[in-house]
Amino acid sequence: MSCKSVHGSPIFIERCMTAVGTKPHHARSLAEVLVEGDHRGHYSHGLNRMDMYVKDIQTGICEKDGEPVIEKESAATALVDGKNLLGPVVGNFCMNLALKKAKEVGIGWVVAHGSNHFGIAGYYSKQALKENMIGMSFTNSSPLVVPTRGKECTLGTNPISVAAPAKDGDSFVLDMATSAVALGKVELHERRGDPIPEGWGCDAQGKLTTDPKRVLSGGGLLPIGGSEATGGYKGYGLGMMVEVFCGILAGAQYSKHIRTWKVTDRVANLGQCFVAINPENFAPGFSDRMSDLLSIQRGMAPCDPDKPVLAAGDPERINIKKCEEMGGIPYHINVVKYMNECAKRIGVSLLLPCDNLIPN
Amino acid sequence: MSCKSVHGSPIFIERCMTAVGTKPHHARSLAEVLVEGDHRGHYSHGLNRMDMYVKDIQTGICEKDGEPVIEKESAATALVDGKNLLGPVVGNFCMNLALKKAKEVGIGWVVAHGSNHFGIAGYYSKQALKENMIGMSFTNSSPLVVPTRGKECTLGTNPISVAAPAKDGDSFVLDMATSAVALGKVELHERRGDPIPEGWGCDAQGKLTTDPKRVLSGGGLLPIGGSEATGGYKGYGLGMMVEVFCGILAGAQYSKHIRTWKVTDRVANLGQCFVAINPENFAPGFSDRMSDLLSIQRGMAPCDPDKPVLAAGDPERINIKKCEEMGGIPYHINVVKYMNECAKRIGVSLLLPCDNLIPN
Numbered sequence: 001m002s003c004k005s006v007h008g009s010p011i012f013i014e015r016c017m018t019a020v021g022t023k024p025h026h027a028r029s030l031a032e033v034l035v036e037g038d039h040r041g042h043y044s045h046g047l048n049r050m051d052m053y054v055k056d057i058q059t060g061i062c063e064k065d066g067e068p069v070i071e072k073e074s075a076a077t078a079l080v081d082g083k084n085l086l087g088p089v090v091g092n093f094c095m096n097l098a099l100k101k102a103k104e105v106g107i108g109w110v111v112a113h114g115s116n117h118f119g120i121a122g123y124y125s126k127q128a129l130k131e132n133m134i135g136m137s138f139t140n141s142s143p144l145v146v147p148t149r150g151k152e153c154t155l156g157t158n159p160i161s162v163a164a165p166a167k168d169g170d171s172f173v174l175d176m177a178t179s180a181v182a183l184g185k186v187e188l189h190e191r192r193g194d195p196i197p198e199g200w201g202c203d204a205q206g207k208l209t210t211d212p213k214r215v216l217s218g219g220g221l222l223p224i225g226g227s228e229a230t231g232g233y234k235g236y237g238l239g240m241m242v243e244v245f246c247g248i249l250a251g252a253q254y255s256k257h258i259r260t261w262k263v264t265d266r267v268a269n270l271g272q273c274f275v276a277i278n279p280e281n282f283a284p285g286f287s288d289r290m291s292d293l294l295s296i297q298r299g300m301a302p303c304d305p306d307k308p309v310l311a312a313g314d315p316e317r318i319n320i321k322k323c324e325e326m327g328g329i330p331y332h333i334n335v336v337k338y339m340n341e342c343a344k345r346i347g348v349s350l351l352l353p354c355d356n357l358i359p360n
Numbered sequence: 361m362s363c364k365s366v367h368g369s370p371i372f373i374e375r376c377m378t379a380v381g382t383k384p385h386h387a388r389s390l391a392e393v394l395v396e397g398d399h400r401g402h403y404s405h406g407l408n409r410m411d412m413y414v415k416d417i418q419t420g421i422c423e424k425d426g427e428p429v430i431e432k433e434s435a436a437t438a439l440v441d442g443k444n445l446l447g448p449v450v451g452n453f454c455m456n457l458a459l460k461k462a463k464e465v466g467i468g469w470v471v472a473h474g475s476n477h478f479g480i481a482g483y484y485s486k487q488a489l490k491e492n493m494i495g496m497s498f499t500n501s502s503p504l505v506v507p508t509r510g511k512e513c514t515l516g517t518n519p520i521s522v523a524a525p526a527k528d529g530d531s532f533v534l535d536m537a538t539s540a541v542a543l544g545k546v547e548l549h550e551r552r553g554d555p556i557p558e559g560w561g562c563d564a565q566g567k568l569t570t571d572p573k574r575v576l577s578g579g580g581l582l583p584i585g586g587s588e589a590t591g592g593y594k595g596y597g598l599g600m601m602v603e604v605f606c607g608i609l610a611g612a613q614y615s616k617h618i619r620t621w622k623v624t625d626r627v628a629n630l631g632q633c634f635v636a637i638n639p640e641n642f643a644p645g646f647s648d649r650m651s652d653l654l655s656i657q658r659g660m661a662p663c664d665p666d667k668p669v670l671a672a673g674d675p676e677r678i679n680i681k682k683c684e685e686m687g688g689i690p691y692h693i694n695v696v697k698y699m700n701e702c703a704k705r706i707g708v709s710l711l712l713p714c715d716n717l718i719p720n
Binding site: 199247310 | 507614642650652653670
């Protein structure tokens with residue numbers, strides 16, 4: 001059974017966050033990013049993670065008040081101190097700054113230290129679409145990925161997101177981890193008792209394994225490409241590239257110095273990078289060419305007639321359409337119950353509706 | 361048998377290119393990039409391809425005189441018309457411009473249309489290391505890659521290169537195609553009669569195959585990540601990202617509109633993108649953190665004691681050291697003979713030495 005929430009989740013998340021003392025507009029920023037994650041079908045980065053953010057504010061490991069500060073600036077670049085605020089607060093601040101610079105000099109490249117988990121990377125890159133610009137966002141994260149030939153997790157899933165506007169509201173929105181898969185997918189297989197495909201993870205000795213238990217107990221995720229023979233060193237290189245743009249350029253934590261995933265014994269001090277590029281500064285006709293590029297891919301005869309060729313962002317578009325048809329975002333009933341329990345504990349009485357049940 | 365060429369190849373390439381009418385400093389630019397390719401062990405992008413460039417100039421499909429022109433410019437960006445000159449001429453022009461801008465405003469993002477094959481992408485990103493900056497380069501290329509779920513080649517191997525300086529001359533140099541492997545590797549397996557690993561290529565129907573013949577006759581390369589199950593859609597997305605930065609932003613040819621690989625029936629009009637980022641505009645201590653990041657990876661106990669964990673650029677460094685110990689770049693005797701024949705045909709009499717034979 002799923003529970004259909006009719007657009008109630010952003011207000012609910014905001015309410016929970018302010019209940020533990022988060023500055024209202026910070027709570028709103030977080031709520032918007034999390035619901036956008038759900039809306040786009042990335043349920044692992046949505047409401048499902050609300051309790052983590054609530055806890056971060058409750059324990060004081062993340063700041064609930066203040067604003068990010070520009071430490072160094074040029075016409076096209078900025079270094080920002082995120083002041084240990086919620087990731088979406090830092091992300092919005094930096095992305096807006098990057099867009100402002102791109103309007104003036106064609107590009108804005110803004111990096112932040114002192115940040116926290118910012119939800120889906122695609123939320124920030126997508127802000128650029130409203131201005132008909134290309135947007136990019138990157139973040140480092142807790143070590144979960146083992147470099148090619150290694151046996152220790154020294155890189156996060158370090159996502160890359162790039163959004164580019166096409167005609168009539170169409171767009172290309174890449175939002176991908178540089179690991180072969182997300183940790184959540186391995187956890188899901190473990191819960192189901194299913195093996196994982198070769199190339200997703202390795203055991204504590206760095207050997208490829210199809211046993212999710214071994215990946216989760218001392219092993220790690222593999223970079224995109226999987227083993228060395230199938231090009232895993234490329235994914236490893238891309239994960240390092242993201243770290244260069246984030247932790248290294250921003251002077252934040254990086255690599256294995258970042259705190260362990262789900263352990264909040266110290267501040268995260270994540271590094272993040274936000275870029276806006278104005279096509280107006282380059283050749284005319286950008287969005288026409290973008291639309292043609294997307295049509296070339298989507299229009300080709302697929303290998304399997306039941307599986308059309310998609311462009312990055314299309315699976316998310318399909319999920320958004322599904323939500324619209326349903327009149328809301330479908331959440332698993334257990335997620336709604338769990339979050340409502342969390343809300344009650346912090347004194348929030350207006351809960352998410354749990355009566356609108358739909359069959360799975 | 362290999363043939364050791366004692367630093368004779370750059371002069372030889374320059375001589376062959378000027379013999380067919382290439383402007384001397386253009387010939388020098390090309391020679392430097394090709395020899396750097398060989399030096400770094402990317403023999404498919406070195407002397408081996410000289411005859412292609414000679415032919416491009418001879419047939420007039422590529423211009424032998426003139427200089428690239430800036431069409432549009434801001435403090436941080438530029439759009440360049442490569443005037444159909446040799447790729448390295450366009451590449452050097454754009455990368456120098458990007459570095460100049462990065463010195464002034466922290467970043468330079470320069471894209472070019474009207475360009476040609478520019479050799480290894482890493483040559484241009486690496487120029488930034490001399491200025492203690494981060495360098496990036498991207499190029500689109502003839503369609504050889506089939507998007508996830510598709511069966512038509514609509515993307516090139518569209519490489520990404522990122523170079524970042526560490527302490528004491530050390531660096532991170534990523535230089536990778538966004539296909540699982542280079543076409544040359546598939547050709548090599550076919551010549552040897554060996555199957556290819558699953559995930560490298562597909563047949564004309566878009567089905568994964570381990571038969572290199574099927575990949576080469578109507579099939580295509582797969583993006584990094586291989587099949588959809590192992591994350592090939594990520595490599596496909598990255599290939600698209602490169603196309604956005606190159607053909608789409610620059611207003612050059614793109615995707616399947618680019619001429620067929622090795623067919624020179626019309627000008628290439630490739631799109632390329634060159635970026636320089638000045639770490640001085642961000643947090644102090646960049647190169648210290650870079651060195652630490654590299655040490656973390658290289659210093660970990662490897663899965664197989666005989667295969668140390670490397671960082672991007674290390675395999676190339678190993679090849680350069682090998683060349684230095686040998687006192688030159690080792691070429692296969694057939695390559696030297698072939699290029700000497702090519703030289704004789706265009707009236708170049710001072711050939712590459714072919715008497716210094718070394719066992720394979």
